[in-house]
Amino acid sequence: MNSSTPNLHRVLCIGGGPAGLYFALLMKARQPALDITVVERNRPFDTFGWGVVLSDQTLDNLAAADPETAKLIGGEFHHWDDIQVFFKGRQVRSGGHGFCGIGRKRLLNILQERCLALGVKLVFETDVTDDQALAAQYDADLVIASDGLNSRIRQRYADVFEPDIDLRECRFVWLGTHQTFDAFTFAFEETEHGWFQAHAYQFDNDTSTFIVETPEEVWKAHGLDKMEQPEAIAFCEKMFAKYLGGHKLISNASHLRGSANWIRFPRVICKHWTHRIKVKGRDVPVVLMGDAAHTAHFSIGSGTKLALEDAIDLANEFGSGHAIDEVLTAYEARRSVEVLKIQNAARNSTEWFENVDRYTGMEIEQFAYSLLTRSQRISHENLRLRDPQWLGGYEQWLAGGKPLPPMLMPLTVRGLTLKNRIVVSPMATYSAVDGVPQDFLLVHLGARALGGAGMVFVEMTSPTPEGRITPGCTGLYNDAQQAAFKRIVDFVHTQSTARIAMQLGHSGPKGSTQLGWEATDEPLPQGNWPLLAASALPYGEQNQMPAQMTRADMDLMRDQFVASTRRAAEAGFDWLELHCAHGYLLSSFLSPLTNLRTDEYGGSLENRLRYPLEVFRAMRAAWPQERPMSVRISAHDWAPGGNTADDAVEMARAFKEAGADFIDVSSGQTTRGARPVYGRMYQTPFADRIRNEVGISTIAVGAITDADQANSIIAAGRADLCALARPHLADPAWTLHETAKLQNRDVDWPKQYLSGRDQMYREIAKQQQLAAAVAAGQRPAAEETH
Numbered sequence: 001m002n003s004s005t006p007n008l009h010r011v012l013c014i015g016g017g018p019a020g021l022y023f024a025l026l027m028k029a030r031q032p033a034l035d036i037t038v039v040e041r042n043r044p045f046d047t048f049g050w051g052v053v054l055s056d057q058t059l060d061n062l063a064a065a066d067p068e069t070a071k072l073i074g075g076e077f078h079h080w081d082d083i084q085v086f087f088k089g090r091q092v093r094s095g096g097h098g099f100c101g102i103g104r105k106r107l108l109n110i111l112q113e114r115c116l117a118l119g120v121k122l123v124f125e126t127d128v129t130d131d132q133a134l135a136a137q138y139d140a141d142l143v144i145a146s147d148g149l150n151s152r153i154r155q156r157y158a159d160v161f162e163p164d165i166d167l168r169e170c171r172f173v174w175l176g177t178h179q180t181f182d183a184f185t186f187a188f189e190e191t192e193h194g195w196f197q198a199h200a201y202q203f204d205n206d207t208s209t210f211i212v213e214t215p216e217e218v219w220k221a222h223g224l225d226k227m228e229q230p231e232a233i234a235f236c237e238k239m240f241a242k243y244l245g246g247h248k249l250i251s252n253a254s255h256l257r258g259s260a261n262w263i264r265f266p267r268v269i270c271k272h273w274t275h276r277i278k279v280k281g282r283d284v285p286v287v288l289m290g291d292a293a294h295t296a297h298f299s300i301g302s303g304t305k306l307a308l309e310d311a312i313d314l315a316n317e318f319g320s321g322h323a324i325d326e327v328l329t330a331y332e333a334r335r336s337v338e339v340l341k342i343q344n345a346a347r348n349s350t351e352w353f354e355n356v357d358r359y360t361g362m363e364i365e366q367f368a369y370s371l372l373t374r375s376q377r378i379s380h381e382n383l384r385l386r387d388p389q390w391l392g393g394y395e396q397w398l399a400g401g402k403p404l405p406p407m408l409m410p411l412t413v414r415g416l417t418l419k420n421r422i423v424v425s426p427m428a429t430y431s432a433v434d435g436v437p438q439d440f441l442l443v444h445l446g447a448r449a450l451g452g453a454g455m456v457f458v459e460m461t462s463p464t465p466e467g468r469i470t471p472g473c474t475g476l477y478n479d480a481q482q483a484a485f486k487r488i489v490d491f492v493h494t495q496s497t498a499r500i501a502m503q504l505g506h507s508g509p510k511g512s513t514q515l516g517w518e519a520t521d522e523p524l525p526q527g528n529w530p531l532l533a534a535s536a537l538p539y540g541e542q543n544q545m546p547a548q549m550t551r552a553d554m555d556l557m558r559d560q561f562v563a564s565t566r567r568a569a570e571a572g573f574d575w576l577e578l579h580c581a582h583g584y585l586l587s588s589f590l591s592p593l594t595n596l597r598t599d600e601y602g603g604s605l606e607n608r609l610r611y612p613l614e615v616f617r618a619m620r621a622a623w624p625q626e627r628p629m630s631v632r633i634s635a636h637d638w639a640p641g642g643n644t645a646d647d648a649v650e651m652a653r654a655f656k657e658a659g660a661d662f663i664d665v666s667s668g669q670t671t672r673g674a675r676p677v678y679g680r681m682y683q684t685p686f687a688d689r690i691r692n693e694v695g696i697s698t699i700a701v702g703a704i705t706d707a708d709q710a711n712s713i714i715a716a717g718r719a720d721l722c723a724l725a726r727p728h729l730a731d732p733a734w735t736l737h738e739t740a741k742l743q744n745r746d747v748d749w750p751k752q753y754l755s756g757r758d759q760m761y762r763e764i765a766k767q768q769q770l771a772a773a774v775a776a777g778q779r780p781a782a783e784e785t786h
Contacts, residue, residue, distance in 0.1 A: 004031050005318050005327065012140035014128050014153065016040025019290030019307035020146030021111035026066055026315035028118040036120045037138055041127040044112060050176045050210075050252070051078075051203025052107060052304040053184075056098035065312045072110050077102050078202050082183035085368040086243065088190075088360075092368040096386030099184055101203035107304070131156070131286065135279045142324065143277070143286040146307070149266065151292035161288060162271035167264040168297070169354040171224070172213035174261070175233065179247040181208050186371060187243050188356065194218035195356045198240050199299065210249055211298065212236045213353060216264065225259050232259065265350065268295040269343065273332045285328055289314070294339050296346035299353055300375055306342065310335060344679055345375035351685070358692045362717060365397050370716040376681055380406070380711035381742075398715060405742060406714035407707060407722065407735075411454070413661050413697070415626030416574055418454035418721075419497055421714050422735045425701055425725035426457040426503045426577075428473065430515040435468060435475025437484045446491050448728050449498035452735030456498055457723070458485070460505040460579050463564035464557075466529045467506035467585065470515050476504065476564040476571075486571040493572065502568040503632070504561060504619075505579025508588045509533040509546040532557070534588040534611075535596040540672045548597070557585075558615050565619045569627070576623050578616050580651075581634040582669035586612040590633070590651065591670045593642045605647055609654050620659040630662035630699065631655045635686035638667065638674040645686055649693050656696040663690050664699040664723070681709055688718035699723050707738035 011027060013020035016038050024036045054062075059077075063070040077100040084093045115122055128134055131153050135143050145153035154161050177200075185200040195218070199211040219225060224232050229251055237249050253261045273293050276283045290307035317331045352359075352374035359370055372378060384391045395403035408420045424445075431440040441458075448456050461474040468475055475481050485502075492500045507513075512528040513521050523544055531546035532553060538545050549557070561578075568576055580586040588594040589611050595602050601611050620629055633655075635648035643651075652663045665687035668674045676682070683702035691698040700719035704710060710722040727734045 004033070005321065006323055008034065008141050008318070008324055010035040010138060010140050011037070011142045011144065012135055012138045013038040013144040013146055014131055014134065015145070015147035015151075015290075015292070016042070016108070016112070016122065016124070017146055017148055017290060017307065018107065018111065018304050019292075019311055020144055021108065021115055022069075022308050023144055023146070023289065023311035023315060024120045025069060025111065025115045025118055026311055027318065028115070028120050029066055030315065030319055032119070037123060038115065038120060039123045039126050039128055039134065041125065043124055044109070044122075050104065050174055050207070051101045051201065052104050052302045053201060053203075054100050054102070054305055054308075055301060056100070058301075058305050058308065059100060061309060061312060065315070069110070069114050072114065073102065073107065074100075076106050076110065076204075078204060080183055080202070083372065084181075084183040084185050085364065085371060086185070086187040087364045087367050088188075090364045092364055093183060094368070094372065094383070094387045094390040097184070098386075099201070101201050101209070103203050103207070104304075106204070128152070132277050132279065135277065135284055135286075140279060140284055141282075143284060144289050145286050145292050146289045147292055149268070149291040149295065149303075151288070153286060154270065154288060154292050157275045157286070160272060160275045164269045164271070166267040166269075168267060168350055169215055169264070170213050170350075171216050171219040171262045171264060172211055172298075173232070173236075173251075173263075174253070175210045175212065175236065176250045176252065177208050177210045177244060177247050178206050178250075179208060179210075179244045180206060185243065187240060188360075189239050190360070191218070191222065191239070193221035195360065196239060197353060197356060198243065200243070210240075212240070215354060219262065224262060228258060229254070229256070229261060232262070265297055266295060267297070267343070267347070267350070268293070269340075270294065273336065274328050285324060287314070287328060287331075294343060296339075296342050297350040297353075299349045300342070300346045300377075306339060309338075313338075345377045348685060349375040355689075358689065359717075361692070361695075365394055366715075366717050369394055370718075373712050373716050376684070376712070379708045380715055381708045394715070405707065405711050405739070407710040408739070409714070411720060413628040416499060416628055418499055420452075420454040420735065421721050422453045422710060423501070423699065423721050423723045424448045424453050424456040424728045425723040426459045427725050427729060428459045428469065428516055430470055430472030430517070432472055432474040434480075435462070435465065435473070435477070436481050437474050437488060441474070442488050442491060445488055445500070446495065447732035449492040449496040449500065451728070451731070451733035452739070453498055453728070454721075455501055455575065456492065457501045457503055457577070458488075458573075460503050460507075460584075461564070462506055463504060463560040464506065466531070467508075467511065469507040469511055469584075470513055471524070471527075472515050473507075476502070476567050477560065482567045482571050485568075485573075489572040499574040501575035501577055501630075502571075502573040503577040503579055504564050504568070505632075506532075506557065506561075506585035508583070508585030509537065509539045509543065509594070510583050512544065532585060534585075534594060534601065534608075537588075537594055537596060539583060554611055554614075558618050561615050562618050562622045565622045569622075569624055573627075575628050575630070576619070577630040577632055577664060578612075578619060579632050580612050581632045581664075581666045583634075583671065586615065587634055587670055591637055591643055593637055593639060593671050593673075605650055609651060613654055613658050616655060616660065617658050628661040629659065630664050631660050632664035632666055634667050634670050635665050635683065635690070636667040636676075637670045638676045639671050642670065642674075645689055648686060649690060652690040652694045652696055656694055660696065662697045662699055662720070663687075663694075664701065665690055665719070666701055679703065680705070681713065684713055684718050687713075688716075691719060692717065697721075701725075707741065710738075 024038050079100050082095045180202045187198040189196050196214040202208045233249050273288045275286045289310045291303050313335045314331050317327045411418045445456050461476050462468045533546035536548045637643045667683050668676045680703050684700045687698040687700040697720040699721045701723040
């Protein structure tokens with residue numbers, strides 16, 4: 001770690017915030033021969049903001065990077081473990097979260113003193129307007145652009161760094177108070193115009209940060225945009241008086257006039273972090289660091305955390321002894337990925353606070369759980385590690401009796417009860433012959449029904465021969481197909497306690513293609529059949545041109561969907577889903593990218609919904625009233641000009657009014673130009689929004705891979721069911737095996753949901769759990785040895 005870097009002699013850090021100071025002292029400590037200068041525009045004791053928050057994990061990183069600095073910082077920290085939530089006259093408190101607060105001014109002073117002790121040169125009261133001239137003045141071999149959120153250097157070289165700056169929806173103000181809080185406190189207050197929230201935490205013996213935040217429209221409705229600072233502070237004091245214990249709210253930004261201290265958070269992402277400039281004929285790298293390179297919303301911690309960890313990472317990379325270019329390439333490649341993960345979590349957290357009203361229908365128990373897990377980085381089992389007593393109590397509250405893992409709670413919809421919240425997603429198997437399901441599908445679905453899931457979905461099944469995606473896809477338009485499906489349904493019903501769902505859909509412009517393992521979405525080499533779509537627009541240049549549906553085509557297709565619906569009911573299916581996603585026929589009506597019609601079925605979303613709703617209403621009328629129906633939608637086209645989450649909310653609202661019980665929330669696949677932003681549970685936020693804004697139950701699907709994620713989704717009220725495909729493809733008994741992985745917990749399934757085969761699988765799961773315990777050196781209880 002102390003290796004010197006070739007051709008690196010003089011380092012210039014522009015900006016004396018946490019990033020620049022900490023990088024300077026780390027580099028000087030490891031390579032004392034380096035000449036390092038930090039240039040800052042403010043005086044040593046000038047700083048704005050109040051306290052900053054770091055997690056215990058970040059403190060561990062500081063200790064590993066430089067123990068002496070970490071000790072100095074740690075001695076000034078105010079530490080707490082609890083988070084307390086105040087909401088609608090009640091409060092919830094949970095522990096084990098491990099945070100530390102320190103005054104921003106004190107943190108900077110510690111870093112400044114440490115820099116001076118190590119021999120770093122600190123230059124204050126110097127406003128840098130020309131980084132190239134300053135680099136030449138100090139004959140720098142490396143320039144660290146740590147000049148903050150409004151970085152001039154980032155702006156100067158914007159064509160290289162390619163910054164993306166997104167101003168978020170809420171207004172917030174940083175204030176302080178001498179009221180002290182013994183927990184990180186979230187307080188929510190409702191006004192006639194909407195909700196305000198406070199984020200409060202203590203950072204020294206007698207001072208706390210007190211951030212007030214609200215959506216911009218609420219802020220304006222109260223006239224805060226026209227108030228001077230004292231009046232606005234008085235407004236906040238009155239609103240949050242019950243939490244302040246008689247203390248005042250204080251501003252340390254008196255230099256700002258009017259409402260200028262109320263800001264919208266700018267989310268900053270830079271495509272590149274390094275640039276070369278000419279300094280005395282030499283190519284000198286300029287490296288963005290801290291807020292200049294990226295920001296993460298204060299609700300998941302602090303930009304200070306990212307800044308300090310940037311410094312650690314780059315200093316560590318320089319310790320490799322590699323050439324500067326290699327060091328910077330490796331640093332940017334690795335660190336940008338880590339930052340992106342945090343920014344994705346921060347986006348989820350930001351959107352939660354921007355949309356507090358979405359969750360205010362919840363009781364405080366679930367509201368607090370949703371808040372704690374809002375970023376999707378803190379999971380159900382992580383909360384158990386932090387505060388097992390609190391989480392056990394929440395599980396008991398959620399289950400309404402004996403505590404259960406949320407995914408194992410039963411669910412009743414109309415006249416149907418599912419034994420748990422896990423469903424097997426529809427998975428195309430390409431195993432049908434002339435649309436007739438074969439023994440492969442019986443084994444595929446039967447095995448997964450025996451594997452513990454509450455319900456299994458049949459793959460998308462067409463109401464017409466031409467509506468199949470491939471020649472190997474299933475249909476439900478003749479007696480042979482209905483009889484074959486009934487055989488599968490009967491097996492599921494008699495040999496398991498799972499339920500089984502039919503998904504009906506027509507392939508539209510994506511039909512007449514090769515089997516999935518041949519060439520996905522590519523036309524058949526020969527024997528193609530004619531296609532229909534909302535508009536005469538092929539799915540891709542290589543796909544055949546579909547015919548635009550006429551009104552006569554629509555009438556016939558609607559009646560064919562109804563006929564298949566009746567067949568599904570006669571075959572005994574428990575649940576019916578209409579497929580309106582992924583670019584298939586009904587999806588082609590919904591997306592403005594594929595619906596170019598100029599009649600009453602094109603143009604506005606209301607018009608684009610007209611025909612899919614017509615089909616759904618006709619199916620709902622033909623489907624037994626005691627059995628549920630769902631609709632699968634693509635909640636986002638992931639392409640310019642396409643549907644967004646706002647449109648998905650309106651779609652869901654329309655299908656709810658038409659009688660849908662659930663929305664199965666997928667996304668994308670409507671156009672070859674789609675560019676989804678993937679990640680774990682990446683579609684769950686769409687399900688969350690639809691469920692809690694529209695008030696309809698949802699199925700979450702997409703990159704859900706383990707019980708912990710499923711439990712988090714259900715417990716937070718982000719969805720009512722979790723659908724998994726790939727995990728079930730790899731392991732038909734996924735639900736049973738995931739239950740067994742809940743270590744050191746005796747999870748008993750309710751007996752009314754257990755068949756003989758389920759009991760057998762449960763015994764297998766218990767034996768696997770026992771074996772894992774023995775392998776871990778744990779002594780089994782006496783009864784487990786039999």
